[in-house]
Amino acid sequence: MLVADGRIESVVPRAVLPSDAASAHEIHDLGDVSLLPGFVETHIHMHFPSPLDYREIARPEPVERMLIRATANMRRLLLSGATTARDTGSRDGVALAIRSAIRDGVAAGPRLLVAGAPITTTAGHFWFLGAEADTTDEVVRQVRERRKLDVDCLKIIVSGGGYTPTSNPRSQQYGLETVRAAVTEAHRLGLPVLAHSLTAASNRICAEAGVDTIIHGGVWWTEQPIRDRAYAYDPAVADRIAERGMWVDPTIGELELHREHDDAGLPAKPEFEHWALPDVPSELEPRLAHLRDMAARGVRFIGGMGMGMPIVTFDSVACSAQVYARLLGFEPWRAIATITAGAAEALGLGGTVGTIRAGLAADLVAVEGDPIEDLAALRRVRDVVQGGRPVVRDGRALI
Numbered sequence: 001m002l003v004a005d006g007r008i009e010s011v012v013p014r015a016v017l018p019s020d021a022a023s024a025h026e027i028h029d030l031g032d033v034s035l036l037p038g039f040v041e042t043h044i045h046m047h048f049p050s051p052l053d054y055r056e057i058a059r060p061e062p063v064e065r066m067l068i069r070a071t072a073n074m075r076r077l078l079l080s081g082a083t084t085a086r087d088t089g090s091r092d093g094v095a096l097a098i099r100s101a102i103r104d105g106v107a108a109g110p111r112l113l114v115a116g117a118p119i120t121t122t123a124g125h126f127w128f129l130g131a132e133a134d135t136t137d138e139v140v141r142q143v144r145e146r147r148k149l150d151v152d153c154l155k156i157i158v159s160g161g162g163y164t165p166t167s168n169p170r171s172q173q174y175g176l177e178t179v180r181a182a183v184t185e186a187h188r189l190g191l192p193v194l195a196h197s198l199t200a201a202s203n204r205i206c207a208e209a210g211v212d213t214i215i216h217g218g219v220w221w222t223e224q225p226i227r228d229r230a231y232a233y234d235p236a237v238a239d240r241i242a243e244r245g246m247w248v249d250p251t252i253g254e255l256e257l258h259r260e261h262d263d264a265g266l267p268a269k270p271e272f273e274h275w276a277l278p279d280v281p282s283e284l285e286p287r288l289a290h291l292r293d294m295a296a297r298g299v300r301f302i303g304g305m306g307m308g309m310p311i312v313t314f315d316s317v318a319c320s321a322q323v324y325a326r327l328l329g330f331e332p333w334r335a336i337a338t339i340t341a342g343a344a345e346a347l348g349l350g351g352t353v354g355t356i357r358a359g360l361a362a363d364l365v366a367v368e369g370d371p372i373e374d375l376a377a378l379r380r381v382r383d384v385v386q387g388g389r390p391v392v393r394d395g396r397a398l399i
Contacts, residue, residue, distance in 0.1 A: 001035075001356075001362075001364075002025075003362040003385075003388040004388075005388070006361060006362055006387035006388040006389070007359060007360065007361055007362055007388070008356065008357065008358050008359065008360055008361075008362050009358060010358055011356065011357075011358070028383075028390060028393075030366045030382070030383050033366040033367060033368060033382055033383065034366065034367050034368075034369065034370055034371055034377065035356070035364060035365070035366050036336070036340065036356070036364070036365045036366075036367065036371070036378075037340045037341070037344075037353065037354050037355050037356050037363060037364065037365070038081065038082070038083025038084060038340075038353060038361075038363030038364055038365055038384070038385070038386065039080075039081045039082045039083065039084075039317045039318065039339045039340065039343075039365060039378075040082065040083075040084045040085070040303075040339060040340060040343035040344045040347065040349070040353060040354055041077065041082040041084070041085040041086070041110070041303070041304070041305060041307065041317040041339070041343070042085075042086050042088075042213075042249055042302050042303065042304040042343050042346060042347060043086065043088050043215065043249050043251060043304030043305055043306050043307070044073075044077070044085055044086070044087050044088065044305070044306075044307040044308060044314070045087065045088065045089050045090055045306070045307065045308035045309065046070040046073055046074060046087050046090050046094065046095060046098060046307075046308065047066035047067070047069050047070040047073070047090050047091065047094045047308070048090075048307075048308025048309060049069060049308065050307070050308055050309070050310070050311060050312055050313045050314070051310055051311075052267060052269055052270075052310065052311060053269075053270050053310070054162075054163055054269075054270065054272060054309075054310045055270070057163040057309065057310070058128055058163060058164055058165060060128070063091065063093055063094060066090075066091060066094045067094055067097060067098070070090070070094050070095075070098045071098065071101070071107050071109075073307070073308070073314040074098060074102065074107065074108065074109030074110065074112070074314075075107070075108045075109060075399065076313075076314040076315050077109065077110055077307070077314040077315070077317070078108055078109050078110050078384065078386065078391060078399075079315070079381075079384065079391065079392055079397050079399075080314070080315035080316070080317055080318075080379075080381060081317065081318070081365040081367075081378075081381045081384050082110050082317045083110050083111060083353065083361075083363035083364075083365075083384065083385075083386045083387075084110050084111040084112075084113075084343075084344065084347070084349060084353050084354075084363065085109075085110040085111070085112055085113070086112075086113040086114070086115070086152070086153070086347055087099075087112065087113070087114040087115060087116075088115050088118070088155055088194055088215065088304075089115060089117070089118045089126055089129060089155055090114070090116065090117070090129065091116075091117060091129055091130060092116040092117050092129075092130060092131075092149055095114040095115075095116050095151075096114065096116065096149065096150070096151075098112070098114075099112045099113075099114050108391070108399040110386075111349075111353065111361075111363075111386075111387075113152035113153060113347060114151055114152055114153075115146075115151055115152070115153045115154060115155040115194060116131070116146060116149055116151045117129040117130040117131035118131060118155035118156065118157050118196065119131050119133055119139055119142045119143070119146070119154070119155065119156045119157065119182065120132060120133075120156075120157040120173065121133070121134055121157070121173045121174070122134055123166040123167070124157055124160065124164070124166075124167050124173045125157045125159075125160050125161030125163075125164045125167040125169070125173070125196065126157060126161065126164060127164065127166070127167075128164075131145075131146070135178075136177060136178045136181050139156070139174070139178050139181065139182050140181055140182065140185050143182055143185045143186050143189070143191075144185070144189070146186075146191070147186075147189045147191060151191070152191075153191055153192045153193070153194055153212075154182070154186045154191045154192070154193050154194070155193075155194040155195070155196065155215075156174065156179060156182050156193065156194075156195050156196070156211075157173055157174075157195075157196045158172055158173060158174050158179055158195045158196060158197045158202040158205055158206055159171065159172045159173060159196065159197050159198045159199045159201075159202035159221075160172075160173060160198070161196060161198065162198075162272070163309070163310075168223075169198050169199075169221070170198070170199060170221045170222065170223045171199065171201075171223055172199055172201045172202040172205060173202075174205070175205065176205045176208055176209060179195070179205050179206065179209040179211070180208070180209040180210070182209075183209045183210050183211055192212040192213070192348065193211045193212050193213075194211065194212065194213045194214075194215055195209075195211040195213070195214050195215065196215050196216060197214050197215065197216060197217050197219075198216050198219045198221055199219070199220065199221045199222065199223075200220045200221065200222055200231070200232035200233065200234060200237075201222075203217055203220060203234075203237055203241075204234065204237050206241075206246075207237050207240040207241050207244065207246070208240070210244060211246065212246065212247065212346075213246065213247040213248070213249060213302075213346060214241065214246060214247070214248045214249070215249045215251065215304065216249070216250060216251050217241070217248040217249070217250060218248065218250035218252070218287055218290050218291040218294060219231075219250075219287055219290075220232055220233045220234070220287075220290050221282075230282075230286075231286050231287075231290070233286075233289075233290045233293070235293065235297065238290075238293065238294045238297050238299055239297055241294070241299050242294075242297050242298035242299045242300075245300065246299075246300070247300050247301075247302050247342075247346040248294065248299050248300065248301050248302070249301070249302050249303070249304030250287075250291055250301065250304075251304050251305070251306045252287075252291070252320070252323050252324075252327065253303060253304070253305045253316065253319040253320030253321075253322070253323050254305060254306060254309070254311075254312050254316075254319070255284070255323050255327070256316075256319040256322050256323050256326075257311055257312055257313070257316055257319055258311065261311055269310065269311065288327055288328065291328055292328055292329070295328060295330075300342065300346075301324065301328075301338055301342075302338050302339075302342050302343045302346045303317065303320025303321060303324070303338040303339040303343055304320065305317060305319060305320060317339055318339065318375070318376075318378035318379045319379075320338055320339055321335040321336050321338055321339050321371075321375050321378060322335070322375045322376065322378070324338055325375055332371060332372045332375060333372070335375060336371060336375075336378070339378075340354050340355065341354040341355050342354075361387055361388075362385055362387060362388040363385065363386055363387065364383070364384070364385040365381060365383070365384055365385075366381070366382045366383035366384075367379075367380050367381055367382060368380040368382055381395075382394060382395055
C-alpha cells in the first residue's frame with residue numbers, strides 16, 4: 001500500500017515495488033496480519049467513566065476531571081483501532097474542547113464528530129449534560145444554539161432513558177410535531193439528527209419525523225408493566241425505517257463485555273433499579289427477535305457501543321461486530337462493515353474513511369489472525385495507522 005500526504009495512493013503487489021523503494025519511501029513491513037480500514041465507532045460519551053455502578057453516570061463531577069478523563073479515553077480509543085468516532089452526548093465544554101485539541105494535535109484521539117449536549121426535556125434523560133427544552137419553540141431554539149456552537153450533528157432524546165433517575169425509559173419525551181420541527185430545522189442548518197429511542201411510540205415518531213439515525217431503536221418497549229404487553233414491535237414501522245434509509249444503532253455490542261465480565265467472575269454489577277420500572281421485564285430475546293426481523297426487512301445497522309456507560313470501556317469497538325455475528329447471524333464481512341464502511345457512511349464520511357481504496361484517508365488497522373474465521377481477531381490489534389501516521393506499531397503505542 002502506497003501512502004502519500006495521509007491518503008492511500010494505491011494498493012499493489014509487493015513484487016511491483018521498485019528495488020530502490022526504501023531510498024524514497026518510509027517502509028513499514030507489518031508481517032503476517034490482516035489489514036482492515038480503521039474502525040469507526042459511532043456511539044461514545046467521551047467523559048463518562050465506564051463504571052461498574054450505573055449510578056455513577058448521573059453523579060455530578062467537576063468539568064476539569066471530565067476533561068482529563070476524556071483525554072485519556074480518546075487516546076485509548078485510538079490505540080484500539082478506532083481512527084474515527086462520533087460522540088453522541090457529552091458536556092458541550094468537554095466535547096468541543098477535546099475535538100479542537102485532537103484536530104490541532106494537542107491531544108491524541110480519533111477523527112472526532114460531536115453532538116455535544118443532547119436536547120432533552122426538563123429533568124429528562126441526560127438533563128445533566130445541559131440542553132433542556134420543553135416546547136416545540138424551545139427545541140427549535142436549542143437546535144439553533146447547537147448550530148451556533150458548531151457541533152457536527154444534533155441529538156434529541158425522544159424517549160426517556162435508563163440511567164437518569166428522573167426519566168422514564170418506557171415513555172416518549174417529545175411528540176411527532178416537536179421532533180419533526182427539530183429535524184426540519186437541523187436539516188436546514190446542515191446538521192444530521194440522531195434520536196435516542198427506546199419505545200414503540202418513539203420509534204414510530206422517529207420514523208415519521210425523518211431522523212437520520214435511531215439509537216437503541218430495537219427495543220420497542222411499551223408503558224405496560226405486564227410481561228406479555230411489555231413490547232409492541234411494529235413491522236410496518238421497521239419497513240418505514242428501511243424505506244427512508246435510516247441507520248439504527250441498537251447498542252448491543254455491550255452484551256459481549258457483560259458476558260465476558262460475568263464469565264471472568266469479576267465483581268457483580270449492582271442490580272439495576274429504576275423508579276419507573278417496578279418489576280417490569282427487560283428481556284434480551286424479544287429484543288433480538290425484533291432486530292432480526294428489522295435486519296431481514298432491510299434496516300441498516302451500525303456498530304455503536306455507548307462507550308462510557310457501565311463497563312463499556314473505550315477499547316471495545318470490535319465487540320459490536322462480534323455480537324452482530326453471534327446473536328443476529330450476520331456473515332463476518334457484514335458484521336465488519338458495521339464498524340467500517342457502513343459506520344463511515346452513517347457519519348457522512350464514506351468518501352473519507354471506512355474502506356481501503358485509493359484517495360481515501362490512510363486509516364488502517366492490522367490485527368493478528370483472520371477475522372473472517374474468528375471475529376475476536378478484531379480485538380488483537382497489532383498496528384494502527386491514522387492519516388498515514390503509525391500510532392501503534394507491533395503492539396507498541398507510539399503516542
